[in-house]
Amino acid sequence: MKRLAIIPHTVIVAAFGLVIASSSADAALKVNITKSSEQAIPIAVVPFKQSSVNASTNVASVVQHDLASTGLFKALPVKDMPAKPHTVSAVNYKSWQKKSVDNLVIGKVSSDSGAGYRLRFHLLSTSPGKAMAGWQIKAGHQSLRGASHVAANLVYKELLGEPGYFQSQLAYVTVTxxxxxxxxxxMVSDYDGHDPSAVFTSSNPIMSPAFSPNGKKLAYVAFNVAKGRTSLRVQDLATGKIQEISSRPGINGAPAWSPDGTKLALTLSYKGNPNIYVYDLNSGKLRQLTHTDGIDTEPTWSANGQKIAFTSNRAGKPQIYRMNNQGGNVTRITYDGVSNQSPVYGPNGKLMAFVRQSKGNGYRVAIRKLNNQHTRIISNGPLDERPSFAPNGQAVIYDEQSGPHSLVIASVKGGTKTRLSQKGHVQDPTWGASAGS
Amino acid sequence: MTDRISPNCWNWQIKVASWTGGLKLLLAAGSVVVLAGCAAGGPGPGSGAGQNSSGNQQAINGQTKAQGKSNQSVVRGLRGVPKKDLSKFKNPNNPLSKRTIHFAFNSSSIPSRYAKIIRAHAHYLSKHPNVHVRLEGHTDKRGTREYNIALGSRRAKSVKQAMVLAGAKASQISTLSFGEERPAVVGDTKADYAKNRRVVIIYTKH
Incomplete structure (x- = not known):
């Protein structure tokens, strides 16, 4: 894992001329990291020198939170740091080795000729003491927090060899x-609950948001109680335009995007029983995949789009089944526990998350390795639901309904949990790629 | 593994740039969409439908204890009842005054003790072909939201079937499942859950 000397890069967070609308009415979620992992990579993110600029964002603190929240890093608290260097030459590697810190991030923020900010930072290895990488990011006046997430992604990728999820977004429903x-x-917010904005409000229930694979659209279910109908729609997040997908009598629910973004799997009951259909967004054609006389719902597409898993009560209690994307070859895939429901395939094709009901423990989130069926429970219960994977598959967000309803992000490897909460209920989360990717 | 190629960085640049723009647009779009939602006839706050769901809340929460208490037509679920018949629906000794059917966990079978109530409503509908009902299906909060929507829908369908068998016309009855989204009571005791597993008969203005 030896790296050569610094190759300077410039990553530009462009300044846009648009004015950000105030979102003061939409309180940011309160963030609470409850547990951190033992096997995490020790890192110290030294507070950046940013005294010359007037900015409310503490860059190092955002970077540190991003890394620590994955459970894959163990960040040294600022108060325990032996020094606070801003330049490579000022670093005394020995003093960091004594603190068992393997990796160090140092940097500074300066004004960028009227256009915003310039972040310059380095990733250093303390043993042997050397610089592993350095970057420069240009950020618009409103974008310092976004630039901090970019910085965290760069460090994450440098050390772990895969992309982080710090620029991704969440959608969820609040009920007050x-x-x-x-x-x-x-609501749609940054992955850490910051910058929330309402994309639809109602005095009737809103359910089951699902981001399109490119993060630019949101499918969800709205109720119109006056008309006695529900509506499954797709909303363009940039323009706000709503495309009505189905408002048939009965259920119009459980939208799931195909990995290529051209189709939606969904549940309809206008013929009588809840069954799974696939709607082609280009042609508008609807195809029925299941024909149960019980309940079939909660479809999810495998990463390659070839298979669809779903929940069915055809054997009595809800269990998870899998079929091909034409509705053939239906196979039951869960047998343990009292019941299993709400499957969701991971983005890398290796994992599936679902909700398992077990005697005495209620409903908890399980993660299964698809190659060997090994299944692990990652939540505490007793009323957890709606797991959704981070875009890189390294974490899962779910809805914890015991106590004050809140969202929990659990790392798949690390065991770290981050709770996102606010006054009232926060529920029905889904995780999406950055809208720009 | 040691070289970094600058095109990667340009990828980053593109990503970040549109992310930033997207966020701003999103924020601006938020308020527009809210307005569009109301203007499109969605039940926005303060609209007729909004009032309806406000009555809804009160009625759901206080349905049992509020029975016969008020003579106003705001009692949720009776708007579609002809005025001359309202007293029947408010008389606690009349089976028509009961409009909630409760279910066992994960079940859509109607317990036999509700046969009399269902027959009374079916009989009333068969005598009043212009009157319509909506059967609203609900579950407790255990399990997942979409599965519970399906379960609530099955419960409403069970009641519809029973009413049709007892003489009502299928065209007089619509169904709507709320799943676990609108509990009658908030709480996590067995008794709370039992109160939330229900179908409510709503007489609607057609």
Missing amino acids: RQKGKRHYKL
Whole structure:
């Protein structure tokens, strides 16, 4: 893993002329990291020199939170740092070795000729003491937080060889009560709950948001109780334009995007029973895949788009089944536990997450390796649901309904949990790629 | 593994640039969409439908205890009942006054103790072909949201079938499942869950 000397790079976070609308009405989720892993990579992110600029974002603190929240890094608290160098030449490697820190991030933020900020930072290895990489990022006036996530992604990729998820986004539903009335909001935020904005609000339920693979569109279910209908729609996040997919009598639910973004699997019940269909977004054609006289729902596409897994009660209790994307070769794939539901394939084709009900433990999130069927429970229960994978497959977000309803991000490898909460209910999360990717 | 190629960085640049733009557009779009949602006839706050769902909440939460208490037509679920018949629906001794059917966990079979209530409503519908009902299916919060939508829908369909068998016309009855989204009571006791597993008969203005 030896790296050569610094090759300077410039990553530009462009400054846009648009003014960011105030989102003060939409409170950011409160973030709480509850557990960190033992086998994590020790790293210290030294506070950047940013005294010459007027910025509310503490870059190093964002980078440190990003890395630590994955459970794959163990960050040295600022108060335990032997020094706070900003340049490579000022680093005394021995002093960091004594603190068992293997990796060091140092840097500074300066003004960039009126256009915003310039971040310059280095990743150093303390043993032997040397610079592993250096980067420069240009950020617009409003983009310092985004640039900090880019910096964390660069460090993550340098040390782990795979992309991080710090520029990805979440969608979730909040439910608050005012004067006895429920208010539902469909929210989109950064992956860490920052910069939330409402994309749809209603006094009726909103459910099951699902990002298109490129992160630019959101499928979800809205209720119109006055008309006695539900509506499954796709909303373009940049323009706000809504495309109605189905508003048939009965269920219009459980949207799941095919990996190529051209189709939606969904659940409809207008013929009587909830069955799984595939809607082609280009042709508008609808194809029925299952024909149960019970319940078939919660479809999910395998990473290569060849298979669809779903929940069915055809054997009595809900269990997970798999079929090909034409509806053939149906196979039951869960047998352990009391029941299993809400499957979701991981983006890398290696994992599946689902909700397992076990005696005495209620409903917990399970992760299964698809090659050997090894299944591990990663949540505490007893009322957890709606797992959704991070774009790189390294973490899962789910909905924890015991106590104050909140969202939990659990790392797949590290065992670290990050709780996102706010006053009222936060529920039904889904994780999506950065809208720009 | 040691060389880094600058085109990678340009990838980053593109990603980041559009991410930033997307976010801003998104924020701006948020408010537009909210308005569009209301204008499109969606039940926005303050609209007629909004009022309806506010009554909804109160009625759901206080359905049992509120029975016969009020003479106003705001009691949720009776808007579609002809005025002359309202007293029947509010008389606690009349089976028509009961409009909630409860279910066992993960079950859509109607317990036999509700046969009398279902027959009464089916009989009323068969005598009043212009009256319509919506059967709203609900579950407790255990299990997953979309599965519970399906389960609530099965419960509503069970009640519809029973009412049709007892003489109502299928065209008089629609169904809507809320799954676990609108619990009658908030709480995690067995009794709370039992209250939430239900179908509510709503007389709608057609």
